[in-house]
Structures are given as structure tokens and as C-alpha cells.
Amino acid sequence: MKHLSLKTIDKSNWEDAIQLSVNQEQQPFIASNLYSIAEVQFLDNFYAKGIYLDNEMVGFTMFGIDPDDHNYWIYRLMIDKGFQGRGIGIHAIKLVIEEIRRMNDTNIPLIMIGYHPENLAAKFAYQKAGFIETELSSWGERLAKFCL
Template sequence: MISLKPITKENWRDAINLEVHEQQKEFIASNTYSIAQVQFLEDFKAMGVYLEDKMIGFAMYGIDEDDYHYWIYRLMIQKELQGKGYGLMALQDVIADIKQNNKMQKPHITIGYHPENEGARHTYKRAGFVETRIAPWGEQLALLKI
């Protein structure tokens, strides 16, 4: 089954060795970049997505310092394991974690993705996200009420 575990000094190398398909690399920042970035973001988590005891993906999410709402900045699954439903399961776990820790009663979760990333669009729609607008930086934004 899928679970989320924090990125630590013991497993960060597993996270940076995960890869998406070549044509997906323009859609998402590398896990190396994300692990560096999260060091400077308050109220954010970097999590490994595990299938039993093996890390198969990465997620990064928390309260955005610009609008003070929950955002999912990153979600990826290892290229060989895509298309098996693990992304949706991981997304559901991320949503559950946010809901469980939503002490500030934030009304929604925002996610942004490349407008041409049909796999992401499909997964987020299945999880209940509703597309809203294109952000000034070019990403499609979608919201999930929580």
C-alpha cells in the first residue's frame, strides 16, 4: 500500500534518484531542487511516496507564504511505475495529511501544473480538483475545497 514518509538524511538520496519520463521533465522541478527549496519554506513538507518499503515518488506541500493557503508544489511518481494509480493514491494521502493538520481551517488546497501535462490534469480532476485559471507564471491552477 502507499504511504508518505518525511524526507530525511537517511532517504534523501532515494528521492533524488527518482525520475520522470524525459518528456515530463519540463513539467516539474527536480527532486534535488525541491529538497533544497523546502529548506527555506516554513510550514512545508517534503515527503517520500512509498509502496511498502520502497520509495516510488515524491511530494512537497504546505502553506504558501504569499497567500497563506495550502499548496501542493510537487507530486511525482517514478517513471516505470506511472499509470498504475499510485499518483492518485499518493495525492489522496497528501490531501488527507493536509486535512488532518489544517489547524488554521484553510478552505482549500491549490495545485498548479503545466497546461500540457494531461496526466496531472486527469489525476487532479479524479481527486476532485477544479481548474480555475492560468497563473501569471503559466501554470494551470486548480482548487480542492477542504
């Protein structure tokens, strides 16, 4: 595989991020990147990053410390429809985990993720990356945890 990396979403690449999209059947499972970029402006300790394959943005992620439970959460992770099915998602999840490990100076023990129960691609990708399913949330998402 080519080199995969994360780069902060800023004024130089936000328009690339909002051009990314998932397959039509996946669209009900995830908020738009434009919404996520707007949302991250109002969340302390959260980061929006482009997922790059060499110099091309192929995905988007948003993660940070949730103000309610004080664990790290991956709020968004998507791979553009033109790049799905190549294992990029699993590698991107592992990159996010490594980024969180680098910034985790307060020894937060968990990374949490929530996904739609019918989103089997997300379920299997997170399982392959080491996440363990925990419960169904009150808002209807399947939750999974990764111990740091």
C-alpha cells in the same frame, strides 16, 4: 494495490528521493527532487515527503502553506517513471489531501495546485482526485483547487 504511505524526507532517504525521475517528455513539467529538497529548507510550513509503495520509495511530494495567499499548496508531486500508469498518482494525491486535513488546525479552506497546461496526465489525475480547475496563472501554470 499494495500499501501506499508518505514518509518525511530526511538523512536516511533523501538520496533515494533524488534517484527518482519522470519520463523524458515529462521532465520540463517539474523541478528536480534535489532542487525541491533544497528549496523546502527555506520555506516555513512546507514538507517534503517520499511516496512509498510498501517499503519502496516510488514518488515524491512537497506541500505546505503558501506565504502569499495562505492556502495549502502542493508544489510538487511526482511518481517515478517505473511506477507510472498504475493509479499510484491519484492515491498519492489523496494521501497528501488527508495529511493536510490532519494538520489543518487553522481551518485553511483550500488546497491549490499548479501544473503545466500541456501536462495532461497531471490534469486528469488531479481532476480524478477532486481538484477543480480555476484559471491560468500569471506564470503560465494551470491552477486547480480542492475545497477542504
